[in-house]
Amino acid sequence: MAVEASTKPNAVYDFYDDDDGPIVFKRCNPASRQNQGNSEVRKPSPSTVNGQNAHGQKSKTAVVSSMASPVKSPPPSQKSSASSAKASPVKSPVSNSKGSTPLDDRLKLSPLRNVSTAVKEVGVKDDNGLKSDDEDSEDDKPLSSRLRGNTNMANKGLGASKADDFPISKADVKSDPEDSDDEVPLSSRIPKSNIGSSDRKPIYSNEKKPSVSKVEQNGSILRQKQQNSFSMPVKRPLDNVNSSGPSSAKKPKVSDTSKVVKVKQVTVKAEEKADDDDHIPIAHRIKKLAPSDNKLVSAKATKVKATKVTQSVSSSSKKINKKSKKVVKNSQYSKSTKMLPGSGDGQKKWTTLVHNGVIFPPQYTPHGVKMLYKGKEVDLTPEQEEVATMFAVMLDTDYMQKPKFKENFWNDWRKLLGRNHVIQKLEDCDFRPIYNWHQDQKEKKKQMSSGEKKAQKEEKLKQEEKYMWAIVDGVKEKVGNFRVEPPGLFRGRGEHPKMGKLKKRIRPSDITINIGKDALIPECPVPGESWKEVKHDNTVTWLAFWNDPINPKEFKYVFLAASSALKGQSDKEKYEKARKLKDYIASIRAAYTKDFVSRDITRRQIAVATYLIDKLALRAGNEKDDDEADTVGCCTLKVGNVECIPPNKLKFDFLGKDSIQYVNTVEVELPVYKAIGQFQSGKQQNDDLFDKLDTAKLNAHLKELMPGLTAKVFRTYNASITLDDMLNRGTKDGDVAEKIVVYQQANKEVAIICNHQRSVSKSHTTQMSKLTEKIEELKVVLKDLKIDLDRARKGKPPMKDADGKRKRNLTPEVLERKIAQTNAKIEKMERDMQTKEDLKTVALGTSKINYLDPRITVAWCKRHEVPIEKIFNKSLLAKFAWAMDVDPEFRF
DNA sequence: CTGTCGACTTGCTCCAATTTAT
């Protein structure tokens, strides 16, 4: 590792820089989606097939709102070639260490990775075209230039740090040579290049290492088992057998629990500390020890001193680990019975399941406020009024700008009004009275005293309490969404053909309940009605579902919360699968690279599609119906979504999931470039680029390369490996705050790779100008200080201040200190400002929740003495309880 | 194969609660 690091001089820097770094993946400009909100403006590239994205519900007033100028052009990121190393999820150096020399690895990868350097987003701005940057431009310029300087420095600082610290230990750990047979099928089917083969890693190696070396790490037998099972074809019956082995041993327990739900809880509780939160699932309680204890310590300590904090935290966490290890062991058994069955596929997800069903929204209470029709008040029945109110309440959203929305609403509302109703045209309706009434209500609510609010909240809690929990195999777990969705108008995203349609009220007779055979069937909350059906299906995890009123073919499910063991289990499996990809990735890349020029067009398309999914982290792209928004993923890309820019760049511009625009220009290998050209030739803009392909075929192919592999695994893999890499390369000694910055930097990188966007906050522009103003003020101060310093040196008195008063005489030393302080302040503000600007359209949360293996984070926190709660909030800690006891040396 | 169904993951926005700045 160390060696490797040293061989690539640039690598270090690459990671760091956000702006300049050559990140292969990076999407230079997260095109701001808001822009699109204002429809006309937005549409950029001619190539975009679907033009719009509409997103917008945000701006309050219909028209172009304040944020009109979102397009900030990101400082044109200039990734230069070096970057390839970085961005591309180059496998972590460590992992490479195995047989091949680093060099080999590099070579092998390089063709692919290097070539594909990200190109600066040429067009982003232009493309988006949108709104101008005019307004910003002035500020931006000076700013960006300044900032850029700063960032670079900063980056360098970071990057310069040690790249080889931990590697050492890592390398040791990792090097166990053992080749497993699993590899065979793969290698045989993949025509691997020499390099490729040399590079392959034993499939088991990674998994084993940790387990071997860290026996104590997670002490959990369970884990190892799972890991192993992963390396086998997912579906093998064998797996089941395996799992059943262990589980059968524990069976007695299972049955116990099924009979006596409480018993287990009690037992376990006794085993661990007596904490009385019964309501906390055992699983959590166990793991919670760590985080929560930490919290106490750190919370206090934080205020004191950084060093202290970390020390105490780390020590406490060590303690905790030990403790929890014990606990885990004990509890693991009881737990394993739960987890194992789930891990197999299709099979049993639970043995006993007890819950109280769902809670319905209150019936509609008419407010009696009359809307106007052609200026006159109209009487509406409660049903008509209810729907009118749904519409009125949305008067200040962008949906009012959408004809489709109004049309759909009108169609549904009209049915309620009846043919002969006074109201004949939507255009003649004035909903403002109702809108105003609603605003008043909101205002009143806001004005309520905190006491009232609290009381109300408690009341609600009391009502909902019983629905919040389920008992799964004897463990009390939180239920995710136990509230039935209230009626409303469908808010489809983008140009959804069904936006505005009435989403009717769900009644008990629409709902199917799933519950344990022996459990008490929840009583139907509406007198006189009954559930549609009650099932006892333990191969699924849902507690209830109903058909989506907008699309009756689809369902709305009630699941357990993310903190549940059931969810945690599958989350873990997801990451284990992604980790497994690490062992196959080199040969997979080699294989598709080879197929870029296959004469078989289907093969070629599969190769190119896989390449795009790997390199650009695109989604698979299932087919969609006409009654859905027109968005695409990899397999559904249209000819017009990709533009070939000679000599070898591709410009992507399409609307992806949630109608979020993806704009990115990348340099690709020449064969890919050519292949795309071929796929496009002779087709219309709106034809499928990959006409021989769909996600089923693609995934079927992927599955041949690695058991269980599907397109989405690449996203998880690339996201997690990027985090792991960046954290391990970028973290240097320093205080916690600096380390957190490194983390955020990595997190941001991942978010950009995955194109996780958010809308610019309404106040962004304001906030920015405030900051600019402050900086300007400081600069004035600085200037004056400098003048005074000059004068002081010459023995002259300081200048008068603004009010004409004489300032105190200060020594040059003092003035110098002040100047330095002011400079530091200015720099910090500029940095903050830049960060803010950079992140204004980037959403960090999504990747944290869904793509980054929490064990990477936890292990890093342990290694660097960063309190985990600085990175994970309460809900994330709960969700990732399963990852908390990871070995500090864990690498993805 | 293909299409549909079914289950589950991913993703963005809104709004209230909390934190931070003034």
Place this chain on the structure above:
DNA sequence: ATAAATTGGAGCAAGTCGACAG
């Protein structure tokens, strides 16, 4: 203390992908 900014998390839409029927 108040206002502004940030964060947490609910809410629900929109994806992915496996199973299975025809």
